[in-house]
Amino acid sequence: MNLATPGRPRDGFDRGLLAPMLLGAILNPVNSSIIAVSLIPIGRAFGAPPSDTAWLVSALYLATAVGQPVAGRLIDLHGPRRAYLVATALTGIAGVVGALAPNLGVLIAARVLLGFGTCAGYPAAMSLIRSEAKRTGRDSPAGVLTVLAVATQTIAVIGPPLGGVLIGLGGWRTTLALNIPLAAAGILLGLLRLPKPPPARVGARRLLGGLDLPGMALFTATLLSLLLFLMDPRTGRLYLPALAAVAAAGFVVRELRASDPFIDVRVLGGNLPLITTYTRAVLAYVVSYSVLYGYTQWLQEGRDLSPTHAGLLQLPMFATGIVVSAVTGRHEAVRGKLLVGAAAQIAGCALLLGSGSGSPIWLLAATTLLFGVPQGLTSLALQNSVYRQAPPEHIGSSAGLLRTSGYLGAILASSAAAGFFPERADTPGLHHLAWFMLAICVLFLAVTVADRSLRHVGRPSPGD
Structure with a gap:
C-alpha cells in the first residue's frame, strides 16, 4: 500500500498521522470505561x-466484535481513510441518539451503533504504523506502538472519573453526548491528515467488488450466535451455539474456496502462535473488564460509594497501567510481561476475596492499583505479539481480530457480572465473581507458560 504524500518526511514516521490515529483508537476505550460509572444511574433512571443494564456493555462489544475484523479487512483492501471517516461519523450519530434516548431499548440501540462507529480506529492505526514502516524502511514500531497503548490506557484513566464528573454536572446523558465533539x-483530523488512497482504489464498484461478502456474513452469524448465548447462557438457548457451529463450518468452507477471502483460514490455521495470542487476549480481558464493570458496580452498591468516588477509585489501576507501559514499552519481548501480569492478576483476585462492605478506602485503592500492573503489561504484550506474528498484508484484519478477542472477553465479563449480581451488586456476588476471575487467571498463566513461541517474539535475531 503506497501512501506517499507530498510534504511527508522521507526517513521518519510521519508525526502528523499521530493525532487522527490516537483519536480514532481511543473512541472505543473512552466509551468502554465511562459506562462503568453510568450503569447504576442509568438503571435507576x-x-x-x-x-x-449489562446489555449496554454487551451491545457495544457485540457490534464491535463483529465490526472490527470487517473494518480491518476494508482497511487492508482500500486503505484507512474512508473507513476511518465513515466510522467516526457513525460515532457522532450514536452520541446524539444516546443522549436523547427515551428508554433503555433505544439506549442499547445507540450503543450498538456506537460499537460499529468505534471499530475502525484501532485497525486503521495499526495499518498506518505498518505502512509507515514500509515507506521509511525502518521496521522499529516499538515507540509508536507504545504511544498507542499508553494513549488508550490514558483515556481509560480519564473515563471513569470524567464520567462521574459529567453525571454530577448534567446526568448520565452527558456521557453519551461526549461522543459528538x-x-x-476525528472527522476534521482525518480529512486533513490521513493520506488519500491512490486513484485505482477509489470507486464504488472496486470497493464492493473487493469484499468477501458471503464470508463476512457467515463470520457475523457465527460470532453473533455465540455471543448472544454467552450473554445469557440457558438450556433453552442451546440452539444458539449449535447455530454458531453450523455457521462456523460454512465460514471455513467458504474461506477455503474464496480467491480473496475475508479471513485467510489457511494462513490463520497454520499460525498457531497468533491463535494462541487471540486466546490469551480473551482470558486477559475477561479479568480486566470484570474489574472495570463488576468491581465498579460493587463499589457503588456493595460499598455505598457515589459514581464520582467509584470512578476516582479506578484511577490507580489505569495510572499504574500507563506508568508500566511507558517504562516497559520499548522492550518488545513479551513473555516476561505476560508472566508478571498473570501473577499480579492472581494477587488482585486474592484482595477481592478479602473485600467487604467495611473495607477501608486504602485497601480498595490498593486493589485497583495491583490490577493496573497487568493492565499495562498485558495489553502492550498482546499488541506487539500480533504486530510480529500477523502477515503484513493482513495486519488490519489481524489487529481487528485481536480487538474482537478482547471484546469477547468483555462480553464474558459483563455476563459474569450480570450472573453474579442478578438484582444487586452485593459482597457475596463480588466474592463469587472473584473466584471466577481467579480460575481465568490460572488458565491464562498456564497458556502463557506452555507457549514456547513467546521466547522469540520481540527479541532480535542472532544476525541483527
Whole structure:
C-alpha cells in the first residue's frame, strides 16, 4: 500500500498521522470505561436491574466484535481513510441518539451503533504504523506502538472519573453526548491528515467488488450466535451455539474456496502462535473488564460509594497501567510481561476475596492499583505479539481480530457480572465473581507458560 504524500518526511514516521490515529483508537476505550460509572444511574433512571443494564456493555462489544475484523479487512483492501471517516461519523450519530434516548431499548440501540462507529480506529492505526514502516524502511514500531497503548490506557484513566464528573454536572446523558465533539474532531483530523488512497482504489464498484461478502456474513452469524448465548447462557438457548457451529463450518468452507477471502483460514490455521495470542487476549480481558464493570458496580452498591468516588477509585489501576507501559514499552519481548501480569492478576483476585462492605478506602485503592500492573503489561504484550506474528498484508484484519478477542472477553465479563449480581451488586456476588476471575487467571498463566513461541517474539535475531 503506497501512501506517499507530498510534504511527508522521507526517513521518519510521519508525526502528523499521530493525532487522527490516537483519536480514532481511543473512541472505543473512552466509551468502554465511562459506562462503568453510568450503569447504576442509568438503571435507576429506567428502573432496570444490573442484569438488564449489562446489555449496554454487551451491545457495544457485540457490534464491535463483529465490526472490527470487517473494518480491518476494508482497511487492508482500500486503505484507512474512508473507513476511518465513515466510522467516526457513525460515532457522532450514536452520541446524539444516546443522549436523547427515551428508554433503555433505544439506549442499547445507540450503543450498538456506537460499537460499529468505534471499530475502525484501532485497525486503521495499526495499518498506518505498518505502512509507515514500509515507506521509511525502518521496521522499529516499538515507540509508536507504545504511544498507542499508553494513549488508550490514558483515556481509560480519564473515563471513569470524567464520567462521574459529567453525571454530577448534567446526568448520565452527558456521557453519551461526549461522543459528538470527539467525532467532529476525528472527522476534521482525518480529512486533513490521513493520506488519500491512490486513484485505482477509489470507486464504488472496486470497493464492493473487493469484499468477501458471503464470508463476512457467515463470520457475523457465527460470532453473533455465540455471543448472544454467552450473554445469557440457558438450556433453552442451546440452539444458539449449535447455530454458531453450523455457521462456523460454512465460514471455513467458504474461506477455503474464496480467491480473496475475508479471513485467510489457511494462513490463520497454520499460525498457531497468533491463535494462541487471540486466546490469551480473551482470558486477559475477561479479568480486566470484570474489574472495570463488576468491581465498579460493587463499589457503588456493595460499598455505598457515589459514581464520582467509584470512578476516582479506578484511577490507580489505569495510572499504574500507563506508568508500566511507558517504562516497559520499548522492550518488545513479551513473555516476561505476560508472566508478571498473570501473577499480579492472581494477587488482585486474592484482595477481592478479602473485600467487604467495611473495607477501608486504602485497601480498595490498593486493589485497583495491583490490577493496573497487568493492565499495562498485558495489553502492550498482546499488541506487539500480533504486530510480529500477523502477515503484513493482513495486519488490519489481524489487529481487528485481536480487538474482537478482547471484546469477547468483555462480553464474558459483563455476563459474569450480570450472573453474579442478578438484582444487586452485593459482597457475596463480588466474592463469587472473584473466584471466577481467579480460575481465568490460572488458565491464562498456564497458556502463557506452555507457549514456547513467546521466547522469540520481540527479541532480535542472532544476525541483527
